[in-house]
Amino acid sequence: MTEIAFHTNVADPLIYSCRLLRKAYMSGARVVVTAPAETLARLDRELWSFSATDFVPHCHAGAEAQVLSRSPVVLAESLEQLPHLGVLVNLGQEVPAGFERFERFFEVVPQQEEGRLAGRRRWKHYQARGYTLKLHDAAAPPTGGG
Incomplete structure (x- = not known):
């Protein structure tokens, strides 16, 4: 079953996604990013x-x-x-058709109200279908000793 992780309270989804994609690339992962065309065009520019x-x-x-x-x-x-x-990686507001074919799936949820509400709807959608969901709060201070 697809592993689903929600990254919430993201201040700038494009910059956050660039960092997430850099980390994935450096680890050797192969990633698909889905979003509306306008968002993908902005992400493309940001990645450069x-x-x-x-x-x-x-x-x-x-x-x-x-x-x-x-x-x-x-x-x-x-x-x-x-x-x-x-x-x-989903940067859109809707549940992407065909997400269940992927091994791992990241939902990037912005801080803005509209994005948060859409993220809650997607969370409930996956939860109702029996997926185990992980939550990463991007606004939370890092934990751990030093």
Whole structure:
């Protein structure tokens, strides 16, 4: 069954996602990011400029097959005909059709009220279907000793 983790209270979902994607890429994971076209276009621009020293290779789902098969991060409005089904990141407001085919799934939920309410609806949707959900509060102070 798909592992689902909610990342809530995210101040800037695009910057947060860039960091999440960088971490995934560095660990060797293959990721699909789903969202409306406008959000994906903004994420694409952000991935090119968010760090002067790190680059996260990525492409859009409509890229040539050769590029698509080699890209560790794929930006997709739809989850049909994807080169891999490893990790999914949702930056949209709706439950993505086909999420259950992925091994791991991250929901990024912004601090803004509209995004929080949509996130709660998605949480209830997955919970009602028996998924075990993990919660990561991005606004919570880090824990641990030092």
